[in-house]
Amino acid sequence: MADILLGMKSITKTFPGVKALDNVNLEVERGEIHALVGENGAGKSTLMNVLSGIYPYGTYEGDIVYEGEVCKFNNIKDSERKGIVIIHQELALIPEMTIGENMYLGNERGKKFAIDWNTTYAEADKYLKMVGLTESSKVQVKTIGTGKQQLVEIAKALAKQARLLILDEPTSSLNEEDSRALLDLMLEFKKQGMTMIIITHKLNEVAYVADKITVIRDGTTIETLENHGPEPISEERIIKGMVGREMTNRFPKREGVKIGDVMMEVENWTVHHPLYPERKVVDNVSINVRKGEVVGIYGLMGAGRTELAMSIFGQSYGVNFSGKLKIDGKEIKMKKSEADAIRHKIAYVTEDRKGNGLVLSQSIKVNTSLANLNSISSHTVIDKDKEYAVAEEYREKLSIKTPSVEQLVGNLSGGNQQKVLLAKWMFAEPDILILDEPTRGIDVGAKYEIYCIINDLAAAGKSVIMISSELPEVLGMSDRIYIMNASKMIGEMKAEEATQENIMAAILQSGRGA
């Protein structure tokens, strides 16, 4: 019965000094959704790069057997001609171009010197309909949301006559609702006979869509699990394969929780969009956080969480602010300045560590000290020995895995980068830490370590606000949970009362009310 569409046999890929893939085997049946899971750096992306020809034939050992024949791809074009299309994690659309132009970029309809725009847009519209988009293919990509952009990516892949679709972290930039829609779309495609490989960190998604799950760890295939039974496979079972041990508790318990007085209060906070000042991105929001407390802010992407956090942090986002900000009971008149916020002992750990958080071309040391250089320098002259000592201290404290603090941050894995980002803000010695998606895109093991750090911070009397779009994380970590939707704060719950169901219910209700 097994109709194998793709077999990757004994794939070994070596980079100078590192064996990225070691004898990896992967078999994908026609018409199934096959999930590829593993921690960051386990080799999933490398394997897909081998498959799609980014690493051409001859640079790896082993065979790719596709539809019964051994393939020798020299570049992406070769694999796409066979119907193997990969959709990368980062959206690769050009915002200024229309959807149609994007979909046929490099694959233009018509003749080389005379693009047939009518065919282009007609065909584009056809594929957009298949992915459930009602937009015209003539609108610019920048005018549609990220959820829809991801769908455009899929339409683009379909336009290339894909028969094996590879989705690399397709939902990493989507909210819960859009993610679910995307997964349902995948199941719909499966019914029509499409074969798909999905790479993801979100195990609930894996359990939901995948027929088979191949676990990769340290560059080798560990096991392939079946997910056919009436009960979806348990996440713990998958994690066991990924980390090589049972993870009974994904969220570390906090010990000796002592919640003190109110540290920061935000009252009637309203912020407008920087480009469209008539639009409110944060609408009359009031929150507070106490000493030693971890407050979760849950909301879907685009709910205004990041905007709220950044506007509190030295008005680094938005225009036309109104509302009160009190720290330790005193009202603060904050200027539009990040330095001012740091002076008031607020830290904002961004959700976008590569874009807004770290200087990738500099060392761990330089990144760690960046937000608080003054404390290790006198009259603007840096005491480099002190700086080194500080970086070492945090490397140890946060167990950042690196040969030396002189290592460039760009060379670290996502989890370690996130730790460097945390180190930087811990070194700024804040009382209030706003963590925006602190575990986005990092593996299970590193997540656990980050949770431990958050708990330590709270135990040390700091006030922590944790923004997240992963419900289990918010539920598992917070003492109190705020729920945000469509720029408004729509609910507040104690950790004991909060459940996945009543949070989602609150969001749905507010959506109906509006």
Place this chain on the structure above:
Amino acid sequence: MNTNTSSVGAFLKKYTMVLALVAVAIFFSITTQGKILYPQNLNNLISQNGYVFVLAAGMLLCILTGGNIDLAVGSVVCFAGAIGAVMMQAGINMWLAVLVMLATGLAIGAFQGYWIAWVRVPPFIATLAGMYAFRGLSNVVLQGYAVSIDNKSFLNVFGGGADCYVPDFLGGGTLNLTCLVVGIAVAAIYLVMTLRKIAVQKRMGIHQSSVANFIQPAIISVLIVWATWKLAQYKGIPTVLIWISLVLLTYNYITTNTSIGRYLYAVGGNEKATALSGVNTNKVYFFAYANMGLLAGLAGILTVARAASAQPTYGQGYEMDAIASCFIGGASAYGGTGKISGVIIGAILMGLINQGMSIMGIDANYQRVVKGIVLLLAVMFDVLSKREKR
């Protein structure tokens, strides 16, 4: 991970331009029958290229902020020099003239920096505007003529005329003893400071790559003594060398040991992250360009002193020499990486090629072709070596 081959590769990557410099020096030693290493030629190499070192140090800071360049420096050199020359011809005190020239440069730099930092006019355009405007104004100030400078002490102090050398206090006769002694002293101080730094780092348990840490300072010390020994056989230390050294040491310190230096790298590496770290990035841009103006003023002083006159055409193409030195010296065209030591090597390499070809009697036009090729090769190598990493 650290296999032997990769450490050789790392060594080659780190010292490519040094090795290229050595290769070029050997090449010209052969083709010029050793003439290029004559004491007088070494002296000329320094004196003729003084402005390159000074401008390249400032240009590096601009480039660090994100591959941004300052096209106006050539015109500013001419303009500042012109003002000083006119002042001195009118009999105004030379130090006042020097001050005015520096202030002029700084003011122009600050003016351009304002547009770049706060209004966010792209640096290329803001300084292109300056390049036109100050070239024109130089002509206005000089009324289209050359203005000669006969203030002897100005020439002596800033490297022009026949006596622009540090006098030999020690009276060494044919060998300028002062020069040699200074060279040995500088090398000794440098060695002691390096050893102390290594000792401190060792005490703190900072990782050391042992042998390389000693070889590099040893070679540099030998080179310093060798260079001063050569210069001692000619007329001693050219005064311009003192200005060059002062500028390079200062800017090496600024880029490696101060917070503003750190911010230059950080802005070039990731401006948004730097801003969110509480750094006013506008000020960082402003600093880079205001500072560039100041150094252009100094380069203007050195230029008119060396020529003992100011002319409306002076300084043309200087910006390109400075930019090329930075890129040859390994500064990234996208910002965020680059060092003063690299700039020094880049400037020497350019100067050496110029001089070597002049001695060989190669046409000046072909010299430009060769310079262009060298620049392309250097940047190509930089780009390729970065690509390898992936």
